Amino acid sequence: MHTKALLLASIPAATAAETILGAYIFSRHGDRTTKAYSPTKLTALGAEQVYRSGSWYRSRYIDEKSSTRINGISSDLADLTELSVTAPVDNVLQGSAGIFLQGLYPPAGSVNSQKLANGTTIEAPLSGYQYIPVNTAAAASSAQSESNAWLQGNSGCPAAVNSSQAYFQSKEYFELLESTKEFYQNLLPVYESTFSSEKATFKNAYSLYDYIHVSTIHNASIPSSDLLAPSTLQTLSDLANIHEFGLAYNASSPIRAVAGSVLASHIVSTLKSSISSSSSQKLNIQFGPYGTFASFFGLSQLSAVSQDFTSIVDYASSMTFELFTKSASSSTPDEDEVFVRFLFANGTASDSNPAKAYPIFGQDKTEFPWTTFVAEMNKIALEGGSKEWCEACGEKTGQCAAYYPAEESASVSEAKKGGMSNAVAGVIGAMVTLGVVLSLQALILGVGGLRLTKRRKQQPQGTSEVFQVPARKSSLSDTLSVQKV
Ligand SMILES: *[C@@H]1O[C@H](CO)[C@@H](O)[C@H](O)[C@H]1NC(C)=O
Ligand SMILES: *[C@@H]1O[C@H](CO)[C@@H](O)[C@H](O)[C@H]1NC(C)=O
Ligand SMILES: *[C@@H]1O[C@H](CO)[C@@H](O)[C@H](O)[C@H]1NC(C)=O
Ligand SMILES: *[C@@H]1O[C@H](CO)[C@@H](O)[C@H](O)[C@H]1NC(C)=O
Ligand SMILES: *[C@@H]1O[C@H](CO)[C@@H](O)[C@H](O)[C@H]1NC(C)=O
Numbered sequence: 001m002h003t004k005a006l007l008l009a010s011i012p013a014a015t016a017a018e019t020i021l022g023a024y025i026f027s028r029h030g031d032r033t034t035k036a037y038s039p040t041k042l043t044a045l046g047a048e049q050v051y052r053s054g055s056w057y058r059s060r061y062i063d064e065k066s067s068t069r070i071n072g073i074s075s076d077l078a079d080l081t082e083l084s085v086t087a088p089v090d091n092v093l094q095g096s097a098g099i100f101l102q103g104l105y106p107p108a109g110s111v112n113s114q115k116l117a118n119g120t121t122i123e124a125p126l127s128g129y130q131y132i133p134v135n136t137a138a139a140a141s142s143a144q145s146e147s148n149a150w151l152q153g154n155s156g157c158p159a160a161v162n163s164s165q166a167y168f169q170s171k172e173y174f175e176l177l178e179s180t181k182e183f184y185q186n187l188l189p190v191y192e193s194t195f196s197s198e199k200a201t202f203k204n205a206y207s208l209y210d211y212i213h214v215s216t217i218h219n220a221s222i223p224s225s226d227l228l229a230p231s232t233l234q235t236l237s238d239l240a241n242i243h244e245f246g247l248a249y250n251a252s253s254p255i256r257a258v259a260g261s262v263l264a265s266h267i268v269s270t271l272k273s274s275i276s277s278s279s280s281q282k283l284n285i286q287f288g289p290y291g292t293f294a295s296f297f298g299l300s301q302l303s304a305v306s307q308d309f310t311s312i313v314d315y316a317s318s319m320t321f322e323l324f325t326k327s328a329s330s331s332t333p334d335e336d337e338v339f340v341r342f343l344f345a346n347g348t349a350s351d352s353n354p355a356k357a358y359p360i361f362g363q364d365k366t367e368f369p370w371t372t373f374v375a376e377m378n379k380i381a382l383e384g385g386s387k388e389w390c391e392a393c394g395e396k397t398g399q400c401a402a403y404y405p406a407e408e409s410a411s412v413s414e415a416k417k418g419g420m421s422n423a424v425a426g427v428i429g430a431m432v433t434l435g436v437v438l439s440l441q442a443l444i445l446g447v448g449g450l451r452l453t454k455r456r457k458q459q460p461q462g463t464s465e466v467f468q469v470p471a472r473k474s475s476l477s478d479t480l481s482v483q484k485v
Helices: 044-062 091-104 142-147 149-153 158-167 171-179 181-186 202-218 230-248 254-275 290-299 370-380 387-393 398-403 406-417 422-434 440-448
Strands: 019-027 083-086 113-115 121-123 283-287 318-325 338-345 367-369 467-470 479-482
Touching: 019 044, 019 091, 019 254, 019 290, 044 091, 044 318, 083 091, 091 283, 158 230, 158 254, 158 387, 171 181, 171 202, 171 230, 181 202, 202 230, 230 254, 230 290, 254 283, 254 290, 254 318, 254 370, 254 387, 338 370, 367 370, 387 398
Parallel strands: 019 283, 083 283
Antiparallel strands: 019 318, 113 121, 318 338, 338 367, 467 479
């Protein structure tokens, strides 16, 4: 659906009069295995998708010959003070970020070599491979984990979990649950090896869609595949989109979109540092799940402009906030000479699918004066872990305890511990303090969707896709497994 405003969307022309000052890229991971079987893994196809996307961003922002190169950014050898790359503790997202960076700063051969004292020249392994770190909230120092708090903002926000739960009580939900009963039951021959008849309902719209979608990409044969006409596949996708958007955003309950709010806060604070003369940071890259896109699309009013923005974004999709100036003295322009534009590429960004500019916040233009942009973003932003976040989330424990009188927070945390094993309570405490990341989408999927993974006593190291979290409401199962991407 293309409405009037979206017709304005266009690839920003690389006008010589513009100087790009910095950018913030938020990307989804590439193709992966189905969530039905844990652990979910990035596939070779997925790696190739994010690699190509990284290469496209190189051609836009890094390449020496690019007319839209970020002013002064290092072209061949990555300068780590110019970059900030983050992904949650998750093998699919971490892997995607690492491979994207290989597209952005490929092995530099002899450029990435050094001459030793004795005269020998040593080239870095793998043809001058550049090892750019992908930070996680947990690994960051305490100062950094403050600025990375957006990752946590997706987690441990009880009011957001509550709000998403309310979707399952909505009229829209019950109507679709009823009207799609037969549709999902008719497809049982396709998925009955994995989903029981009881699970084959709209309640699990995303899990069912994901299982079939992944199979259509990877399985040469699918049982009863004659049932999967193109229109049926489309319906599966449409229903999953409605389900997931319902969990990610509701205009009358903004806290549901807390992931988008925390992202907005992080974008503003990061871009601010890109225009400050005291910082050399130029390019921020974050990897995260589709739910964060959906929440942000809702909050920034894109979903109201086009229904396309209520859909799950394709693998390797990216949205970018680009800072630029038209001023000739471009190195440190005044704030009122700085502009921002929002770009989005659905799926792998490439020359044939470049990121395009779209108007956000109900504007009719795709470029914002910086101050207007900040004002609009601040209306929807919540800084993860801040007092406002704690209040909006109804959270009083962990890092929020500092904002509440000692007695109250102590009694709350005691009450929360009740009924949980000490080990579980300990793990939760550790997650809150260390900032180990759970995403809201994960919680939602765990709560509202279906878990197929057989629970194991121990998760294998390094495959931390699944966390156990305590149920907050008695109607939920006593332990919920959480999955993230
Ligand atoms: C120079 O030093 C490096 C590192 O210690 C060593 O591997 C290399 O063999 C040395 N080369 C010569 C010619 O001594
Ligand atoms: C969640 O919802 C329950 C009841 O629906 C309510 O009692 C509780 O205060 C809510 N919690 C938060 C943090 O909003
Ligand atoms: C959005 O919230 C309103 C008010 O709480 C509710 O009536 C409506 O059903 C909700 N819609 C969805 C899709 O959850
Ligand atoms: C696709 O293949 C995987 C791996 O062999 C299997 O687990 C899955 O059930 C298959 N999907 C379908 C729809 O049969
Ligand atoms: C992205 O592509 C999917 C189909 O692959 C579509 O459903 C969705 O609407 C698209 N999103 C946007 C914003 O164009």
